[in-house]
Amino acid sequence: MEIDKKQYEEYVKTITPVHALWPAMAKAFLTGGLICTLGQFITNWLMNSRGLEQEAAGAWTSLTLIFLSVLFTGLNIYPKLVTFGGAGALVPITGFANSVVAPAIEFHAEGEVFGVGCKIFTIAGPVILYGVLASWAMGVLYWFGRIMGIL
Structure with a gap:
């Protein structure tokens, strides 16, 4: 049975999800803002209560956020946060940690070597x-710039 072009276009319209741009941006802003606020809270706590210098507190904050992202990915909480917050949950360092851990969890059944x-x-x-490639290219350009006296 063949479907004509108009019927197909109507079918596509009925199954294509509609995205509301402004609410999606608001959710992303809220989610990313809350993650960053949590990071700032941890940094302030480490500096004020634990007496760490700013650089050390920043490193511990990054490690803490990565750990929480990995933990919440394993508990299947972070994917729900990504579904709600979109780029707000994917762009910070927590999103990168999630993108590394999620495939490891998904393919764990295939074994340690061929799965994870x-x-x-x-x-x-x-x-x-x-x-790494972009960093290398920028380093080469910087090196040539220094040799030629531009930088």
């Missing part, structure tokens, strides 16, 4: 690859 070992960087791998 091979699939752990399926999402985060390109980010790491292009980040």
Whole structure:
């Protein structure tokens, strides 16, 4: 049975999800803001209550946020946060930790080597690859700029 073009277009319209831009942006802003506020709270607490310097407090804050992201991913809470907050939950360091852990959890049934070992960087791998490549390219440009006296 063949469907004509108009029927197909109507069918596509009925099954395509409608996205509301402004509410999605508000949710992302709220989610990302809450993650960053939590990070600032941890940093302030470490500096004021524990007497850490700003650099050490920042490092411990990053580690704490990564740990919480991994824990919440394992408890299937972080994916729900991503569904609600979108980019607000994916852009901070917590989203990167989630993108590394989620495939490891998903493919754990395939074994340690072929499951976790091979699939752990399926999402985060390109980010790491292009980040290192871009850093190398910028380093080469900086080096040439220094040699030529531009920088």
